[in-house]
Amino acid sequence: MNFFDLHADTPFVLDVNNPNSSVVDLVNYPFEKYNQVMAIFLKDNEQNPFEVYNRRVDIIKKYLKKQKFPILNKDISSSGALLSVENAGFLADDINQIYKLHRDGVRMLSLTWNGENDLASGADGVGGITSKGKDVIKIMNELDMALDISHLSHKAALEATELADKVVATHSGIYSLNPHKRNLKDEVILSLKEKQGIIGLCFYPLFLGTNDVFGALIECSEYLISLGMEKNISFGSDFDGAQMSPLLSQTAHIEGLFVEFCSRGLKKSLINGIFYENAIAFFSKICENK
Secondary structure, three states, X not given: OXXXXXXXXXXHHHHHOOOOOOOOOOOOOOOOOEEEEEEEEOOOOOOOHHXXXXXXXXXHHHHHHHHOOOEOOOOOOOOEEEEEEEOOHHHHOOOOHHHXXXXXXXXXXXOOOOOEOOOEEXXXXXXXXXXXXXXXXXXXXXXXXXXXXXXXXXXXXXXXXXXXXXXXXXXXXXXXOOOOOOOEOHHHHHHHHHOOOEEEEOOOHHHHOOOOHHHHHHXXXXXXXXXXXXXXXXXXXXXXXXXXXOOOOOHHHHHHHHHHHHHOOOOHHHHHHHHHHHHHHHHHHHHOOO
16 A cells, blocks of 8 residues: 555654654654655744744655655655645744745745634634735746645635645545534535636544544545545654554554544445555655646
8 A cells, every 4th residue: 555644743742852753753754655745833922933934844854864764855755754744834934935945845834723824814814915924925936836725715715726826735524524613614625616726625533523533544545535535645743743543543552543444345446546645646746837
């Protein structure tokens, strides 16, 4: 089996905790090919956010080098990491910093965390994309960067799918199945489908609405399939960023999830798409235009 994970907060835990605190195992993983998005997370109202970003990107690069797990910017056909930023609100102070992010290898970012900033409204709010946010998205389109809408408000997410060339919800759930503010409503899901984006189903039990995480992830997948989203489904674990179920709390547990999907009678091609192929197809378009 192969696996592509759209979201882990490993750079954050490596920065604020001890160097061995990550649950993401980049050495003893049960996959033939494994791609892991490493999200450089910044809290709302982070002090000196660009300095924090620079420290965490340096930390994760050194960590990945030590683990012999390469950062992939062009050819992503082999195992390796991709870099993203979760909450790039600091770009409102100096939009040109986005070029530094791109040089660092960042290929995806979100405009907010849960709060509201000078770029957009997060999931705690009801606003949309600001004029500065629109300027950031314009440059992202020029650089072929993907916009992560997972933490945006409903209104901002709808606007983002209109403005951004490449859109992804890296770690979200389905609002129709569990009405949590961080989950995606059908209107956003269908807009994302129109843009040929992907949804990374999050492992966090709070977003799934149950501790039966295997069953819930299958239910979410089947719901998206009913909306014609077979090619748009992926996973975004949120490892190192949320309190997980003991059933699905570390990299080694993904194999059990794969077995559970296979036991439900779903087509193998569809399962392979969800676990790997859909995300590879999406990010190949970004990395080939590096």
